[in-house]
Amino acid sequence: MSAIVVRPFHSGDHPRWDALWQNYNAFYRRSVEDRVTERLWSRLVAGTGEPFGFVAEVDGKVVGLAHYFFVFSTSDWNPRCYMQDLFADSSVRGRGVGRALIEAVYREADRQNASQTYWLTQDSNTTARNLYDRVARATPFMKYQR
Incomplete structure (x- = not known):
């Protein structure tokens, strides 16, 4: 695989971002309103x-x-x-894309003097958790929601 380039969003990324975004939402079996997706994209690209x-x-x-x-x-x-x-196309999973994105977020968190960087995932997401266990540590906290 060629080098992985991690960068901020450009307006021309919209079609591929939207495809990845829809696949990410499908993976987590969630529905996101179009207006939320449009708001998210406009803020990301701005x-x-x-x-x-x-x-x-x-x-x-x-x-x-x-x-x-x-x-x-x-x-x-x-x-x-x-x-x-955090999401990588299935065709590139296991090739360092997720790690490269996490490391980019870590760098930005360090630049902003963040006290920690954290995220959530489903306990059954073993593919992602294999990576997460190498780049971070799991905490004992559980998520509750109404």
Whole structure:
């Protein structure tokens, strides 16, 4: 596989980003309203506020995405970086795309002096967890929601 290039979004990325975004949502069996997708894309491509994000490309083709926020904390002075979405096209999984995106988010979190970088995944997502166990540590916290 050619080199992985991780970079901010460009307006021309929309078709590939949207395909990846739809596959990501399908993977998690969730439905996202079109207006939410449109708002997300407009903020990502503007690059002027949250959420922030990166794409990964190989041979000029966008093959992965990461979206992240900075969240203020009641127990740390500096913000925390929450990576909400991470996805790589199935054709490139296991080839370093996810790791490259995580490392880009880590670099940006470090640049912003974030006290930590964190994310969630389903406990059954073994493919992703194999990577996550190598680049981070799992915490004992469980998510609850209403």
